[in-house]
Amino acid sequence: MLSCKEVAQLLNSETQLSPLRRMSLWLHLMMCRPCAIYRKQIAAAMAAVRRIVLERRSKHAEKIREIEESVLNRYAK
Amino acid sequence: MSEAARSPNLSSPEFLSRLRQREASAIEVLVRTYTGQLFRAALGLGFDESTADEIVQTTWSAFFKSVPDFEGRSHVRTYLFGILYNKASEQRRDEKRTTPTDEAAALADRNFNAAGMWLQPPANPEDFAVAAQTKEIIEACLEDLTLKQRTALVLKTIDGHATEEICKIMNVTVTNLGVLLHRAKGALRECIERRSKGDCDEC
Numbered sequence: 001m002l003s004c005k006e007v008a009q010l011l012n013s014e015t016q017l018s019p020l021r022r023m024s025l026w027l028h029l030m031m032c033r034p035c036a037i038y039r040k041q042i043a044a045a046m047a048a049v050r051r052i053v054l055e056r057r058s059k060h061a062e063k064i065r066e067i068e069e070s071v072l073n074r075y076a077k
Numbered sequence: 078m079s080e081a082a083r084s085p086n087l088s089s090p091e092f093l094s095r096l097r098q099r100e101a102s103a104i105e106v107l108v109r110t111y112t113g114q115l116f117r118a119a120l121g122l123g124f125d126e127s128t129a130d131e132i133v134q135t136t137w138s139a140f141f142k143s144v145p146d147f148e149g150r151s152h153v154r155t156y157l158f159g160i161l162y163n164k165a166s167e168q169r170r171d172e173k174r175t176t177p178t179d180e181a182a183a184l185a186d187r188n189f190n191a192a193g194m195w196l197q198p199p200a201n202p203e204d205f206a207v208a209a210q211t212k213e214i215i216e217a218c219l220e221d222l223t224l225k226q227r228t229a230l231v232l233k234t235i236d237g238h239a240t241e242e243i244c245k246i247m248n249v250t251v252t253n254l255g256v257l258l259h260r261a262k263g264a265l266r267e268c269i270e271r272r273s274k275g276d277c278d279e280c
Binding site: 015037048057068 | 117269
């Protein structure tokens with residue numbers, strides 16, 4: 001029987017789980033409302049992080065080009 | 078497809094020998110393939126544009142200095158990201174910023190009693206969802222992660238690098254990586270939840 005703390009660790013650590021472990025995890029999440037909420041919160045947090053990081057990165061094509069040219073000038077000429 | 082999954086041929090022995098001989102066309106392929114990935118990784122780790130620029134340039138310098146000794150046992154991308162991570166760590170140290178105390182991760186652990194059950198179950202999902210939509214809150218909570226936690230998070234969950242590769246880049250075991258991911262995500266959630274309740278000093 002998995003504890004809620006173990007469930008949190010298994011959910012977050014992204015380790016490969018045996019079929020038995022996966023089943024235990026799934027059963028726990030079906031029966032435990034706090035853990036089900038926790039899982040949703042983690043998913044929401046990660047979605048938000050992804051959005052922000054990708055947005056921050058999206059406008060740099062020009063800058064990246066500059067860096068490439070600078071590096072190539074030093075090492076490929 | 079994640080960035081990590083592209084570019085299969087750049088670790089062939091033939092390509093590596095062209096690199097060691099400083100063949101300009103090989104260098105160009107390499108630099109154009111990975112500069113963007115390296116730069117975006119540095120941004121993902123929280124550095125501003127000009128610092129990320131510096132970090133990427135010193136990464137390339139270090140790479141070209143050491144390429145004669147690079148045996149190609151790991152993929153050249155792994156090697157590059159490993160250097161980047163080291164440079165990022167050095168940069169963080171030089172910045173002398175207040176090191177994140179890892180407090181949120183520790184607080185996250187204290188949510189459970191000795192039997193591993195929730196002491197205070199997660200709060201209202203709607204309030205949390207609103208806080209998670211607030212850019213300033215997410216950014217502030219990201220800043221609170223240690224560099225190790227943030228690197229694990231960005232490399233794994235955003236850029237989709239394979240576990241084995243991240244372990245090589247960061248020089249950690251698979252178990253360590255799992256712990257880092259757990260602490261990073263737990264800390265983020267904890268931070269967001271506290272701010273959604275107005276439950277912190279900086280709110």
